[in-house]
Amino acid sequence: AQSVSQHNHHVILSEAASLELGCNYSYGGTVNLFWYVQYPGQHLQLLLKYFSGDPLVKGIKGFEAEFIKSKFSFNLRKPSVQWSDTAEYFCAVNAHGSGTYKYIFGTGTRLKVLA
Amino acid sequence: DAGVTQSPTHLIKTRGQQVTLRCSPISGHKSVSWYQQVLGQGPQFIFQYYEKEERGRGNFPDRFSARQFPNYSSELNVNALLLGDSALYLCASSPTGTSNTGELFFGEGSRLTVL
Numbered sequence: 088a089q090s091v092s093q094h095n096h097h098v099i100l101s102e103a104a105s106l107e108l109g110c111n112y113s114y115g116g117t118v119n120l121f122w123y124v125q126y127p128g129q130h131l132q133l134l135l136k137y138f139s140g141d142p143l144v145k146g147i148k149g150f151e152a153e154f155i156k157s158k159f160s161f162n163l164r165k166p167s168v169q170w171s172d173t174a175e176y177f178c179a180v181n182a183h184g185s186g187t188y189k190y191i192f193g194t195g196t197r198l199k200v201l202a
Numbered sequence: 203d204a205g206v207t208q209s210p211t212h213l214i215k216t217r218g219q220q221v222t223l224r225c226s227p228i229s230g231h232k233s234v235s236w237y238q239q240v241l242g243q244g245p246q247f248i249f250q251y252y253e254k255e256e257r258g259r260g261n262f263p264d265r266f267s268a269r270q271f272p273n274y275s276s277e278l279n280v281n282a283l284l285l286g287d288s289a290l291y292l293c294a295s296s297p298t299g300t301s302n303t304g305e306l307f308f309g310e311g312s313r314l315t316v317l
Binding site: 091114121123129130131132133134136179185187188189190191192193194195 | 205207233235238242243244245246247250257258260292294296304305307308309310311
């Protein structure tokens, strides 16, 4: 069965610190990978996605993620966080070619950035 | 442009009752997916509909049902409510039927409390 693990449940950083959130998935086939963000009081929105090609993908607001197939990982990074990055971050996978939007989400990481 | 809209935003039911949640997708989107998000967990896939046909079903009991209307809006019904059905129910729309080319756009959710 597919599963997604996000190792850090809560992360606290100071502004300008670097961020890396871990995401590992379990699935035997080809996957599509996503990071979603939920700012306080707002709906889930897409940060970035990987379908194929260059394993280093860039998203909105300076975020990037690297797909490492051999490690089944899709870690999210940002060189310098801002107070406005305070949010909950979800990693999700979907079986490529499944024909559905059945995403498997991780349990989320709550990021708090201190001003 | 209006995003995905869901109603009601909050509701309280008692055990054994039935509930209907509604979703209007982004204009032009033909696929609607439903997710359940229990506190402290990531969203869990319930259903996907595309062009009024069920495209996918998650691991939920038959008490959960859904349908999509000709205007692509959708309803999620839950019968015989249990305490464990208390959750945020998310609707997400997408322009295509397959995730290989699209992404999910989420609404703000309907928060159901079962007493």
